[in-house]
Amino acid sequence: MRVSKLVERSGVPLATIKYYIREGVLMPGETTSATQATYGEHHLRRLALIRALTDIVGLSVQKTAEVIRLIETPGDDLFLALGAAIGALPPYDDSDGDEQRDYPLARAVLERNGQVYDPDYPAVAQLERALTAASAAGFPIDDDRLDHYAAHTRAIAYYDLDHAPEGPARATIEYAVLGTALNEPVIAALRRLAHQDLALGRFSANIPAS
Amino acid sequence: MRVSKLVERSGVPLATIKYYIREGVLMPGETTSATQATYGEHHLRRLALIRALTDIVGLSVQKTAEVIRLIETPGDDLFLALGAAIGALPPYDDSDGDEQRDYPLARAVLERNGQVYDPDYPAVAQLERALTAASAAGFPIDDDRLDHYAAHTRAIAYYDLDHAPEGPARATIEYAVLGTALNEPVIAALRRLAHQDLALGRFSANIPAS
Structure with missing residues (x-):
């Protein structure tokens, strides 16, 4: 989906999505041209997790990035x-x-x-x-x-x-x-x-x- | 006891005790002369309750006063x-x-x-x-x-x-x-x-x- 669709389906504003990508807490979309990228269901799931940890649990975006890194790369x-x-x-x-x-x-x-x-x-x-x-x-x-x-x-x-x-x-x-x-x-x-x-x-x- | 003893036994600084009395959350001592007042065990117990509600529960002094009022005058x-x-x-x-x-x-x-x-x-x-x-x-x-x-x-x-x-x-x-x-x-x-x-x-x- 295009980023506009991701904004619509997640309810997260575009500026916030860009901020999450910049902070490394949301993975970038797949680039399809010099000015466009596409996003998938895993972006939606990640945005729901980020909002849960920031809005509900009250973590900073930096703490959220730390928790997500621990979830994604758990080691052995x-x-x-x-x-x-x-x-x-x-x-x-x-x-x-x-x-x-x-x-x-x-x-x-x-x-x-x-x-x-x-x-x-x-x-x-x-x-x-x-x-x-x-x-x-x-x-x-x-x-x-x-x-x-x-x-x-x-x-x-x-x-x-x-x-x-x-x-x-x-x-x-x-x-x-x-x-x-x-x-x-x-x-x-x-x-x-x-x-x-x-x-x-x-x-x-x-x-x-x- | 004198206020200096109350400070010593409670561990609460004098300025804070005066502030609590001013805010109505700690009852004043019993006046014994123009410049002195005495304090009792109920002041110590009240100070412990105030510190629990402010330092540990995290209430403001104003919220603490509200909760203590509800404890002290429960109605029927x-x-x-x-x-x-x-x-x-x-x-x-x-x-x-x-x-x-x-x-x-x-x-x-x-x-x-x-x-x-x-x-x-x-x-x-x-x-x-x-x-x-x-x-x-x-x-x-x-x-x-x-x-x-x-x-x-x-x-x-x-x-x-x-x-x-x-x-x-x-x-x-x-x-x-x-x-x-x-x-x-x-x-x-x-x-x-x-x-x-x-x-x-x-x-x-x-x-x-x-």
Whole structure:
């Protein structure tokens, strides 16, 4: 298709498409003359992925290029490639590099539950930060609660892996990246709505409020 | 205690404490002379709550004041007060007010699972946005996956409500606000780490990557 058709079908403005090509995040079309190029379905799919990572996940175009490079050229160890791609997603650790990287709270829950983990995987630092923050707020998360959360998030993770696509590494990594970034807000909203449903039975009107 | 002791014990600088009092988010100390006031344990607890909501949850001081007002003066319907306080937490809906407020995707999952919900509760719009975003990214979340996520987030929510503190409405709402805002990143990190543990068994080295 011509670029005008790509603009129409993707809904992405021409200037933005040119910018994506210039930044190396969208592949150029196939040149058919000095002034024309044609584009295919893979351009449409790539534009949908770019918009998901920029508009919805909130990545910069540069971070998006990094994630897409990890999806497209995974190397020969899929496990490492998955870790690198998910590790490139937010939230980012903005603490000093010389801070202690020991993660005692995160390690305790992972080891108690027999989980294998790479201590350099960013989610370990994320878990440690979240647990430290809760303690600092005077609202520490005790072992019983953590183990309960861990059991149910593990059941969700099982489902996610059982439904990973067969086929090339590229498809598996794209599934993992989008399934992580796009489903986290779904899970958070579902928990808030379950709270509301359950609270209605327990804290509904006419119970004295103090 | 004197204000210097409050600074020392809370770790919050004097200028910040004065700013919080000026903004009405921290109650003033009890005046003991023209130039002195004394502060109590409730000031320390309030400062910890303010720092949690600003530094960790990322609320502005003005939003923090709103949430604290909802915690402190819940009115006589605890269910409504809980909804208002959680509704004041991010993520915020930045869509136009005149957009259609029907939420067909969110309604479908809630009704299929027999959940009672207030259609004006912000989590309904959050769920709709997240589901719409996943579809737009070419990665729609099907009913089977949604119901699976809903069952496990409901099990987590049960635990949360079963462990809500007895006592005044204020304590219940503070628990709900902090338990929502501080535990969401814990749950997201635990899911990423469960993915890693499970992926190690399935996608470890020496499996061809394409």
